[in-house]
Amino acid sequence: MTRPTIDLINSDVDIEALVSLNCREISEWHHYTRDGSRGAPSSWEALSCWERWRHGGPWLDPDLLPLHLKILEETGGTVLAARQKEEIIGELEIAYDLVSPQGKRAHIVWIVVDPSWQRKGIGTLLLKRGREIATQMGCQVMTVVSEDQTSHKFYTSLKFQKTNSLLLFSKELGNEKPLLQIDDVQTLPLEWKQRPRPPIGFKLTIGNNYTPSYTWSYLRYMGSLYKLMEVDAQSPQLWLLRQKEAEAITVAHNFVRLWLSPEGENAAGFLSTSLRLTEELSRNAKVTHLNAYSFPSHRGILEATGFTLRREESYLSMHL
Numbered sequence: 001m002t003r004p005t006i007d008l009i010n011s012d013v014d015i016e017a018l019v020s021l022n023c024r025e026i027s028e029w030h031h032y033t034r035d036g037s038r039g040a041p042s043s044w045e046a047l048s049c050w051e052r053w054r055h056g057g058p059w060l061d062p063d064l065l066p067l068h069l070k071i072l073e074e075t076g077g078t079v080l081a082a083r084q085k086e087e088i089i090g091e092l093e094i095a096y097d098l099v100s101p102q103g104k105r106a107h108i109v110w111i112v113v114d115p116s117w118q119r120k121g122i123g124t125l126l127l128k129r130g131r132e133i134a135t136q137m138g139c140q141v142m143t144v145v146s147e148d149q150t151s152h153k154f155y156t157s158l159k160f161q162k163t164n165s166l167l168l169f170s171k172e173l174g175n176e177k178p179l180l181q182i183d184d185v186q187t188l189p190l191e192w193k194q195r196p197r198p199p200i201g202f203k204l205t206i207g208n209n210y211t212p213s214y215t216w217s218y219l220r221y222m223g224s225l226y227k228l229m230e231v232d233a234q235s236p237q238l239w240l241l242r243q244k245e246a247e248a249i250t251v252a253h254n255f256v257r258l259w260l261s262p263e264g265e266n267a268a269g270f271l272s273t274s275l276r277l278t279e280e281l282s283r284n285a286k287v288t289h290l291n292a293y294s295f296p297s298h299r300g301i302l303e304a305t306g307f308t309l310r311r312e313e314s315y316l317s318m319h320l
Contacts, residue, residue: 006129015066019065021089026056029055044060048230049228058225074196075214078133079093080093080129089114092110097212106143140319144315144317152316164315168313170308171290173290202259203262205271206275209315219251237252239281241274241277246261248271250281258278275305295315
């Protein structure tokens with residue numbers, strides 16, 4: 001058997017093969033209702049674009065995946081494919097954070113190997129090439145979030161070590177009386193579509209495990225994503241919150257992303273105030289529930305504002 005080759009994907013011709021690869025990872029498909037409950041099993045072809053997103057994000061739909069890859073390309077990311085002859089049997093996606101406190105950081109966004117090729121070293125080959133590229137870019141550390149024991153065992157076998165936990169919180173939004181008047185903090189719509197990166201100095205404090213630039217660009221494309229999925233919801237809006245010298249950028253959307261300025265990080269109670277205001281902005285935008293990723297350092301603040309811990313994931317890193 002010939003050794004698989006590892007090369008960069010061609011986003012113009014590899015989409016169908018990448019979608020097929022990712023679909024082979026799921027053994028059973030279900031319809032989802034709009035409230036998120038799971039319905040009867042169905043074939044993949046019968047699912048809507050939105051239902052495919054619910055099953056596994058942008059990787060399962062030929063319309064959503066090009067948008068996702070465009071975001072990675074815009075932010076300088078790397079997408080590698082493992083090929084056996086003409087067939088794609090594995091994929092690795094890496095985003096870069098060149099201003100991380102840890103030093104220049106490469107973050108694994110996604111890795112998948114065809115089920116029939118697992119336990120044959122394909123994932124290791126992909127990561128070896130990914131490490132080489134990250135090192136060439138001057139990265140000092142590579143990070144990843146492990147969601148289950150199988151992936152945790154795989155990464156630790158490659159010398160990744162757990163350095164933290166990433167916590168997923170959620171909160172249902174009812175019709176109760178607002179806890180905070182919007183006038184308490186100055187809110188200004190931000191012309192975010194003209195900004196390819198977050199303003200200098202703002203730190204992603206509450207948000208997912210991707211890099212700040214990747215997260216910011218994803219928000220810029222959310223309107224297009226909603227249109228593709230035919231979701232009956234407003235596109236997310238970024239808001240600039242001000243209280244004296246403290247500033248925060250937040251988003252009215254079902255996943256909370258919140259950046260703080262240096263003054264905002266140091267202002268007592270400002271993070272909690274920003275979270276509560278985000279809730280009110282989200283409720284006004286017809287959002288029915290909120291999700292928020294956070295490291296344990298902000299667990300108390302999230303729980304104090306009504307969020308409930310749903311899942312804990314392992315945040316792993318490896319020095320390059």
